[in-house]
Amino acid sequence: MKRKAFAITLIAYGFLAPALVLMGLFTFYPVFYGSYLGFTDYTVADLASGEGPQWVGFKNIQFVLGDPLFQTGVLNSLKYLLVVPLLQIASLAVAVLVNQKLPLMAFFRVGYYIPVVTSISLAAVMWEWIFQKEGFLNWSLQLLNVLNSEGRFNWLLNENTALWAIMLVTFWRGFGYYMVLYLAGLQSIPAELEEAATLDGANAWQRFWLIIVPLMRPTLLLCSLLSTIAAIRVLEEIIVFTGGSGGPLNSTYTALLYVYNKSWGNMLNANFGVAGAAGLLIALVGFALSYVNFRLTREERSER
Amino acid sequence: MVKRLLAASAFALGLSAFAQTQIEFWTYYLSPNFDNYIKGTIADFEKENPTIKVRWVDKQDTMERDLTAAVALGRAPDVVNLWQDSTFAAAQNRILTPITQLVNRNVLNQLYYPNVLDIFVTEGQVYGLPWYGWLDQGVMMYNPDLLQRAGVDVRTIRNTDDLLAASEKIKKATGAYGWLPPVKDPNGASFLGRFFLEGLPVYDKDGKAAFNSPAHIALLQKYVDAMKNDAIPQELLRKEAFQLSNELYSQGKAAIVVGAPTTLNRVKEANPDLYARTRIAPAPLGKAGIQTGGAMSLVVPRASKNQSAAIRFALFVTSRTNQVKFANVVPIVSTAAGSENDPGLRARSNDPLEIGKGMNSASGRLINPGFKPPKNTDDIYKNFNDNIEAAFLGRKSAKQALDDAVAFWNANAK
Numbered sequence: 001m002k003r004k005a006f007a008i009t010l011i012a013y014g015f016l017a018p019a020l021v022l023m024g025l026f027t028f029y030p031v032f033y034g035s036y037l038g039f040t041d042y043t044v045a046d047l048a049s050g051e052g053p054q055w056v057g058f059k060n061i062q063f064v065l066g067d068p069l070f071q072t073g074v075l076n077s078l079k080y081l082l083v084v085p086l087l088q089i090a091s092l093a094v095a096v097l098v099n100q101k102l103p104l105m106a107f108f109r110v111g112y113y114i115p116v117v118t119s120i121s122l123a124a125v126m127w128e129w130i131f132q133k134e135g136f137l138n139w140s141l142q143l144l145n146v147l148n149s150e151g152r153f154n155w156l157l158n159e160n161t162a163l164w165a166i167m168l169v170t171f172w173r174g175f176g177y178y179m180v181l182y183l184a185g186l187q188s189i190p191a192e193l194e195e196a197a198t199l200d201g202a203n204a205w206q207r208f209w210l211i212i213v214p215l216m217r218p219t220l221l222l223c224s225l226l227s228t229i230a231a232i233r234v235l236e237e238i239i240v241f242t243g244g245s246g247g248p249l250n251s252t253y254t255a256l257l258y259v260y261n262k263s264w265g266n267m268l269n270a271n272f273g274v275a276g277a278a279g280l281l282i283a284l285v286g287f288a289l290s291y292v293n294f295r296l297t298r299e300e301r302s303e304r
Numbered sequence: 305m306v307k308r309l310l311a312a313s314a315f316a317l318g319l320s321a322f323a324q325t326q327i328e329f330w331t332y333y334l335s336p337n338f339d340n341y342i343k344g345t346i347a348d349f350e351k352e353n354p355t356i357k358v359r360w361v362d363k364q365d366t367m368e369r370d371l372t373a374a375v376a377l378g379r380a381p382d383v384v385n386l387w388q389d390s391t392f393a394a395a396q397n398r399i400l401t402p403i404t405q406l407v408n409r410n411v412l413n414q415l416y417y418p419n420v421l422d423i424f425v426t427e428g429q430v431y432g433l434p435w436y437g438w439l440d441q442g443v444m445m446y447n448p449d450l451l452q453r454a455g456v457d458v459r460t461i462r463n464t465d466d467l468l469a470a471s472e473k474i475k476k477a478t479g480a481y482g483w484l485p486p487v488k489d490p491n492g493a494s495f496l497g498r499f500f501l502e503g504l505p506v507y508d509k510d511g512k513a514a515f516n517s518p519a520h521i522a523l524l525q526k527y528v529d530a531m532k533n534d535a536i537p538q539e540l541l542r543k544e545a546f547q548l549s550n551e552l553y554s555q556g557k558a559a560i561v562v563g564a565p566t567t568l569n570r571v572k573e574a575n576p577d578l579y580a581r582t583r584i585a586p587a588p589l590g591k592a593g594i595q596t597g598g599a600m601s602l603v604v605p606r607a608s609k610n611q612s613a614a615i616r617f618a619l620f621v622t623s624r625t626n627q628v629k630f631a632n633v634v635p636i637v638s639t640a641a642g643s644e645n646d647p648g649l650r651a652r653s654n655d656p657l658e659i660g661k662g663m664n665s666a667s668g669r670l671i672n673p674g675f676k677p678p679k680n681t682d683d684i685y686k687n688f689n690d691n692i693e694a695a696f697l698g699r700k701s702a703k704q705a706l707d708d709a710v711a712f713w714n715a716n717a718k
Contacts, residue, residue: 043397044393047372047376048372048375048399050376132539154539156542157538157539157541159697241542243490243543244490245686247690248697249690249693249697249699250690261682266368266393266682267368268368268372268394268397268399269397270372
């Protein structure tokens with residue numbers, strides 16, 4: 001009997017092996033090596049001359065923490081987190097709406113998912129038209145009498161609005177993805193529960209808050225976690241909309257852009273030590289936020 | 305029997321490896337547009353040098369990343385096409401073989417324009433063979449309809465001040481922009497170029513940054529005002545001037561492009577009617593009366609295992625014959641000495657690109673590389689651009705912005 005269990009375990013690992021090897025090679029090894037580099041002096045000149053990294057302890061961490069550009073980056077990344085609750089609430093609400101058995105629902109589901117599969121460079125062209133001075137956003141605001149033609153401005157060139165404008169793009173891109181995850185979660189809620197609640201006289205709002213939201217908690221947490229991590233690591237949008245400068249006036253300079261500019265941004269001047277240290281610090285922030293997320297769920301679970 | 309066959313074939317392989325050197329050649333963004341030219345040049349070279357085979361790879365935005373990775377992995381390419389800033393960075397980081405170790409400096413001086421060769425000199429050594437070049441000012445291409453509607457006579461535009469004045473007039477009369485000067489391109493520090501072109505020094509005689517004199521401040525203020533009045537678009541803070549000029553000119557929303565005639569290739573594709581109507585004039589220059597520009601280089605990595613074959617090939621590609629051929633495919637500026645008298649570089653028809661070639665491709669001797677970038681370039685240019693941007697957005701006065709940039713520069717240029 002014992003031997004059989006052993007064999008089953010062995011087979012299971014056999015199936016896992018290819019994925020584990022790939023993950024080890026392309027996820028864990030880079031993570032550990034990158035973290036190690038954060039404590040070393042290692043530049044392109046070292047790399048080219050075949051010299052290995054030199055251990056320098058916390059020197060890079062100190063440098064990065066004292067670099068005003070990195071501080072700006074972390075602040076902007078934290079601001080970026082504001083997109084998370086908005087994104088989650090909106091995508092859950094829309095998932096509930098498109099989960100109805102009504103004609104044309106498939107059309108809407110596909111429609112909301114299109115931004116997810118649209119390439120960012122293509123999306124950027126459209127959003128640039130929306131945000132520019134003569135663009136759609138200003139035009140709409142003028143129609144609503146919020147803005148007059150004197151007050152028009154380019155949303156990507158004002159340091160008070162640029163980050164929010166780019167956050168809107170992230171919202172737009174992520175929305176469909178989370179909606180699909182929520183849809184999958186919604187399908188698993190037994191229809192009887194809602195029916196019973198309806199019979200007991202609960203209205204749509206009560207059914208949403210008292211039945212759907214509690215039952216969707218695991219999915220909600222997964223999605224919040226995913227989008228928190230994505231927000232902390234935002235990079236693509238910034239590069240596409242600002243040409244990698246993080247402008248105007250560094251108002252869109254995020255923490256990961258700092259890492260990128262210290263390593264891949266200008267490869268021939270790369271400083272892998274500093275980039276590794278900054279990456280490590282960002283990972284710490286990510287861990288802290290994930291921990292908060294998990295703590296919140298655990299309490300909820302024990303309540304039930 | 306099988307063993308013997310295997311042994312024989314292994315022997316044959318060994319022999320051919322002995323007889324044939326394979327080198328790897330990396331270009332930067334040349335495929336697919338110039339496949340025919342590059343393949344033709346390689347074929348010519350292989351015909352002349354039957355023992356050398358060239359494997360061509362075109363790299364695009366991952367060029368620098370791939371080069372560093374290939375060097376670290378011990379699989380370095382043999383000849384690589386870099387642009388001037390990356391040549392400088394690669395030389396500083398000791399990735400490249402000094403060309404002067406492979407070819408005598410006197411020979412180099414005869415083969416290339418000395419002003420261009422100088423671009424690739426770091427610490428007394430040449431690190432790259434000059435390949436195709438460009439002039440930032442190049443020629444002035446304009447949309448005659450827009451100029452006419454604004455009542456601007458092209459003959460009155462002789463310097464950059466005239467260009468700015470004309471731009472203001474064109475914007476008021478037609479709604480289209482005139483000229484789009486680079487003020488804050490994502491790579492480099494464009495506004496330093498503006499100073500240089502107007503004859504204002506970047507450094508003082510001790511090599512310290514000194515671009516905050518009243519004359520510098522007045523110049524920056526002039527452009528800040530132009531942007532405030534929307535005579536030049538604010539988008540210049542976010543997009544490369546070259547790219548924006550291309551877009552707006554092709555759409556009829558900008559009247560003038562000052563730059564390399566190669567720009568017209570894109571106009572030709574995007575708006576053939578406008579291309580046919582486009583007129584070409586000499587580029588208006590700044591007060592210094594110079595044309596800044598630069599060149600691509602061909603470099604040989606230190607890790608290349610076939611350096612003699614590599615340099616042979618690099619010399620072939622950058623020779624005058626092959627650069628002139630290249631200029632006839634696309635109007636690049638030839639950097640090979642003697643190109644100013646080469647009959648192959650004269651315009652043969654009234655096509656705008658041909659005229660551009662005639663005015664531009666033989667002007668390699670006019671390429672002025674400007675000033676040497678400081679060490680610690682990335683951080684210093686980033687700070688410079690941030691300050692320039694603050695001035696343009698009205699967050700700092702021109703004086704404050706330049707004072708801050710000079711202070712940071714002198715504190716951080718090691």
